[in-house]
Ligand SMILES: OC[C@H]1NNC[C@@H](O)[C@@H]1O
């Protein structure tokens with residue numbers, strides 16, 4: 020493939036704490052809302068939990084050696100807030116902090132750049148009991164937690180992500196209740212979103228006084244296409260675009276929310292003080308882009324609050340998540356970011372696919388559909404690069420098959436299969452493919 024990827028382009032893979040670490044309460048760690056949610060019967064498929072996951076908490080150094088063998092330039096992981104601050108604020112748990120310091124040092128020793136996500140959904144229960152993200156103090160709790168980590172690891176971690184997918188924290192967490200903390204309330208999401216954005220901005224402000232590297236927000240983005248040219252479908256598609264793609268980024272980049280949101284939430288949309296919107300305005304150093312698929316949108320007046328539904332095209336290839344394989348949507352998303360937000364530096368912080376992989380045969384796992392998915396999306400990213408997008412890195416979701424939230428372990432995104440009986444990591448064909456891509460600086464895609 021013609022190789023538009025510069026030599027310093029960062030090829031990586033991503034994970035998150037609750038999804039891979041296991042040992043959620045080890046060494047003084049405080050429980051998170053995901054520990055509580057997963058242990059609440061009926062919330063997770065098969066009532067599975069992250070109690071063991073990939074046992075990464077006990078295998079981190081071996082896993083870093085595996086990442087080096089794979090050839091990663093960068094490894095994106097998240098820090099479990101409750102390991103570092105068991106009560107979410109106040110006393111630091113040294114053993115929790117030391118786990119992450121050892122992980123970061125091992126990465127640096129293997130010439131792998133750490134990309135640390137401060138918040139990947141695992142809020143300490145102690146803070147949730149004080150209202151969690153609904154509490155107007157939550158931005159200050161987050162900024163204090165961030166400062167603790169910046170002081171402890173800031174000289175060694177070149178890339179920081181404040182919050183992973185604030186939309187997913189807000190909507191499945193507080194509107195439809197699919198994810199922790201499982202609330203279903205129209206009035207909570209607008210305030211939760213506002214506090215998440217304030218938290219991001221406050222952490223960035225602290226970082227500006229302490230750090231000299233890169234900090235940004237990671238957002239899930241999904242281009243919305245109307246199912247038909249009818250005005251109703253066009254309008255529904257625009258509403259869903261505001262709801263998913265513009266809600267957080269317009270606030271961050273422009274200091275204002277898309278006006279569609281007041282229509283969507285109606286009386287549940289509060290008047291936000293102009294001062295706090297000004298506080299939220301904060302471009303950061305880069306935007307982290309989590310891309311999986313597109314939305315095909317039909318108007319559905321009786322489906323509150325959006326009045327729209329996402330269709331699954333009958334003739335499309337789907338992943339086991341039911342998401343359409345749509346690589347063109349990645350190029351579209353990257354070009355949209357270039358044009359709407361004045362060409363910000365971008366990292367693809369997540370891109371990958373869940374497929375049912377076969378069991379290993381003589382130590383190898385064949386996953387041809389994942390190889391095809393990754394090749395197509397790396398090429399789609401290359402198309403955007405060739406059109407002037409300031410794309411600087413690409414992280415596959417995920418390094419390992421892991422705990423896929425409410426789906427448990429049934430959905431496998433990994434480059435490596437993890438044997439639940441003994442935690443053996445087995446490379447899939449996609450790992451071998453991705454190693455070639457990285458070794459050839461993109462040419463093998
Ligand atoms: O659903 C796949 C991934 N999406 N973004 C957030 C991650 O935690 C998920 O596993």
Ligand SMILES: [Ca+2]
Pocket residue numbers: 090091092
């Ligand atoms: Ca390398």
